[in-house]
Amino acid sequence: MSGESAKPSFLIGKSINLRPFSRDDIPTLTRWINDPEVRVFLTATLPQTEQQEEEWFNKLGSDDKNIVLAIETKEGKLIGSMGIHSINWRDRTATTGALIGEKEYWGRGYGTDAKMVLLDYAFNTLNLHKICSAVIAYNRRSLQYSLHCGYKVEGRRRKHIFKKGKYWDLIELGLFRKEWLPLWRRYRSTCKMR
Numbered sequence: 001m002s003g004e005s006a007k008p009s010f011l012i013g014k015s016i017n018l019r020p021f022s023r024d025d026i027p028t029l030t031r032w033i034n035d036p037e038v039r040v041f042l043t044a045t046l047p048q049t050e051q052q053e054e055e056w057f058n059k060l061g062s063d064d065k066n067i068v069l070a071i072e073t074k075e076g077k078l079i080g081s082m083g084i085h086s087i088n089w090r091d092r093t094a095t096t097g098a099l100i101g102e103k104e105y106w107g108r109g110y111g112t113d114a115k116m117v118l119l120d121y122a123f124n125t126l127n128l129h130k131i132c133s134a135v136i137a138y139n140r141r142s143l144q145y146s147l148h149c150g151y152k153v154e155g156r157r158r159k160h161i162f163k164k165g166k167y168w169d170l171i172e173l174g175l176f177r178k179e180w181l182p183l184w185r186r187y188r189s190t191c192k193m194r
C-alpha cells in the first residue's frame with residue numbers, strides 16, 4: 001500500500017482527502033465520540049455504543065439532506081469526520097459540522113483544508129446558496145478555522161448550551177458563496193488561506 005489509503009477518495013484537498021465512511025471505521029468513530037477531550041466541543045452529551053454508531057452508519061446515504069465524509073491524511077490515516085447537514089433544497093441552505101478525533105492533528109491546518117474542499121462541493125456542485133454553522137463560545141479553535149474559511153458571525157444565542165457546569169453562548173455563523181469565492185481562489189492558487 002506504500003502508505004496510500006486503499007479506500008476511494010471523494011474530494012481531494014491539499015493535505016487531506018474526504019472519502020465515504022466504511023464499516024471498519026466504526027470502532028474509531030466510537031472512540032472519538034466518547035473521548036471527553038473531544039466531546040467537550042460537541043453538543044452531544046450521551047455515551048455512544050458501537051452499536052449506535054453502526055445504526056448511524058447504516059443510515060448514511062439514505063436521504064438527500066445529510067452528507068458525511070471521513071477526513072483522511074494523504075498517508076491514508078483516518079483523522080476525522082466532516083459533513084453537510086439539514087440541506088434545505090428550496091432555500092438552498094445547509095449547516096456544516098466537523099470533528100477531528102485524532103487530537104494530535106488539531107491545529108495543523110487539516111480542518112481548514114477539509115472545510116474548503118467541502119465548501120467547494122457544497123457551493124460549486126450542490127449549488128447551495130448559504131452554509132451555516134454554530135460554535136460553543138469557548139471553542140476558539142473551531143471559531144478561528146471557520147473565520148479562516150470565510151464564515152461571518154451572525155449572532156450569539158446567549159447562554160444556550162450547558163457544558164462544564166455552566167451555560168455558554170452559542171455563536172451562529174453563516175457564509176454565502178460570493179463571500180467564499182475569493183478565499184477559494186486564493187486557496188487554490190497559493191495553498192495559503194491568509
Ligand SMILES: CC(C)(COP(=O)(O)OP(=O)(O)OC[C@H]1O[C@@H](n2cnc3c(N)ncnc32)[C@H](O)[C@@H]1OP(=O)(O)O)[C@@H](O)C(=O)NCCC(=O)NCCS
Pocket residue numbers: 038041042080098099100101105106107108109110111112113134135136139140141142144145
Ligand atoms: C474544530 C476543528 C475541526 C478544526 O480543525 P483544525 O485542523 O484543528 O483547525 P486548523 O488547524 O485548520 O485551524 C485552527 C486555527 O485555530 C487556531 N487555534 C488553535 N488552537 C486555538 C486556541 N486554543 N485558541 C484560538 N485559536 C486556536 C490555530 O492556530 C488555527 O489558526 P491559525 O492557522 O491562524 O494559526 C478541530 O480542531 C476539531 O475537530 N476539534 C474538536 C471538535 C470540534 O471542536 N468540532 C467542531 C465543533 S463546532
